[in-house]
Amino acid sequence: MPKKKALIIGAGIAGIATAIRLAVKGHNVEVFEANTYPGGKLSEFEKDGFRFDAGPSLLTMPQYIDELFTLAGKQPSDYFNYQKLDVVCNYFFENGSRIKAYADEGKFATEVSRATGESEKAIKKYAENSRKIYNITNHVFLERSLHQLKTYLNWNAIKSIFSLPQIDAMRTMHKANTSFFNDERMVQFFDRYATYNGSNPYAAPATLNVIPHIEQYFGAYFPDGGMYSIVSSLVKLAESLGVSFHYNSPVDEAVLDRQKVKGIKVKGELHKADTVVSNMDVWFTYHKLLKDHPKLHPQKILRQERSSSALIFYWGVSKQFPDLDLHNIFFSSDYKAEFDHVWQQKDIYDDPTVYVNISSKYKPDDAPMGCENWFVMINVPANTGQDWDKLIADARKNIIVKLSKSLDEDISQLIISETILDPRGIEHKTSSYQGSIYGTSSNSQFAAFLRHSNKSSKIDGLYFCGGSVHPGGGIPLCLLSAKIVSDWVT
Structure with a gap:
């Protein structure tokens, strides 16, 4: 029996990860990328003797990268290595005070107490709250599709649903943070995590206070070779599995037969497929690749506030x-x-x-x-x-x-x-509508539930991965979107 054909639109980190997962499942996979290089926002360049990682600069939860090598039967360290940071970040405040955010929870609490006078107990209490939100939300809201019934038909999901009041969705991040700390510097410190998904701490729900746990508990890392080594190592893995990459190959159109995807057109040539996965921003997917099918556009989602x-x-x-x-x-x-x-x-x-x-x-x-x-x-x-x-x-x-x-x-x-x-260049280089980095913002209590699904509800065979869809932007969530897609594709 011939292999099923899967075409990926865009070689961003989610597109590459999806290609790997589908190849492991036995699909014949090809990736079409408009740029002359892979990586999307996660790119690099050299100038005047300096090398720069052009996009994301923080690596957390590298286990999601390692998992891709393990799935393919490879030893991760043969392709990709990294080191854990002892100091996650240095913080400088306008009054001249400074804080070193140590990875070690105890050292971090001591450092904060020294710099701000906040008690170590308050810091540890905040960490416990962040951990609690993570434990409630992770298995249901991050690692699975919110648009499949089976997501909710297991004990972990049932426990999470009954624990929903504890994720603090009805308060803003800022309001919640002021209840934990007396010192304005610490409120500002934790409010900053709203920017990790392009949102406003004065509007975004306190559920996003899960983010410090991801950074503090799981740690922050630096990849050997810099951030772009994530891309180069995953492309190498994908190619070893038989995935073909086509660069300088912008997709012109997603071709439909009624409401079933038939393939894509690239430079006027039809490439047939059983499955098409768009790693392009959903706004451009619909307005460019499906512009002739406005009745199939999810108008409400496409009108949502951008990050x-x-x-x-x-x-x-x-x-x-x-x-x-x-x-x-x-x-x-x-x-x-x-x-x-x-x-x-x-x-x-x-x-x-x-x-x-x-x-x-x-x-x-x-x-x-x-x-x-x-x-x-x-x-x-956004622009x-x-x-x-x-x-x-x-x-x-x-x-x-x-x-x-x-x-x-x-x-x-x-x-x-x-x-x-600037935002104009981000939109031009990465097909991110208005230059928004994370697709839609999370400036409402229900934003997590309103992101575009990883599977089209109107077009059979069309799937979505990347930062503009569930579960969101940033390297770990983009990698999880690839996992959700591969679990859905048969």
Whole structure:
């Protein structure tokens, strides 16, 4: 009996993982990617002697990557290796105080108590709450489809459903965090986790306070070779399983026979398939690939509020800073004002929170001798037609002032290489509608239930993976979306 044919649209991390899983199940798999390289948002580039991971810079839950190698009967360490971070991130506050977020829970609690006066008991109580939310939600809401009856017909699901009041969905993250801590710095510290899925802590449900558990309990890691080694190792695995990758091959159309997918058209050529999986943002999947079938569009979902986007400066810096680590956060003095600008005014606050990632701290050859490669990012609104050239120019000045003040050094004199990525570029390079990084936002109690399903309810044989669908954005959730798709495809 001939193998079933599965075509993947997009070689983002979820598309690659889906290809691996379907190949393991015996499907004949081909991946079509519009860019000349795999990875989607998880890409890399080199300039002026510096190497930059262009997209996601934080690795958590690497077991989901290891699992792909194990499924294929391979030894993960033959392809992909990583090290756990002792310090997850350095935090810099406007009043001059600093916090090292140690991976060790006890050391972290002691550090917070030292820096802010909050009791170690309060920190541990918060960690217990985050762990509780994870235990309730993980097996049902993250690892399974919310759109299949069988998801709810098991004991774990039943226990989770009866425990739903404990996931704190009726309060906002900010409201919940103020109930745990007296010090505003710690409220700001934990409010920041809303940005991990492009949301607003003053609107997003406190259920998202699950995220600190994922980072603190499971740890943060740095892959040998940098973040892009995740992509290169998984592509190597996929190819060893017989998966074919076609680059510079944008898909023109998803071809239907009534309401069943027949295949895809690439450069005018029809490629037939039993199964088509779109790793493209659902908005573009419908508005570009299925534009001739508007009656099949999920209009409510496509009108949902988009997540925030990012403005990134890739700076080659002609000095090394011992006080900085792999991950560094420089907080805004007024977090509420910053989020109001992003979500209500759709612009950029003049004192934004700045994230600085420096992979050369762990991979020295990412920068010339005596230099560092700075990935400098702030959260910005999705692109709705703003004057980005002006916003970028103003933001650049404000970021340099902020970092220079915190580090007691004129950063502007140290920048010897610069590349900029804004929401327009993110949309163009990754087919992410409006440049939103995580698809739709999570700024409502029911957002998790309203994301697009991993299977089309109207088109037989069409599936979806990636950050714009269930269970959400970020590397771990994208990998889980691939698992959900492969469990669904026969």
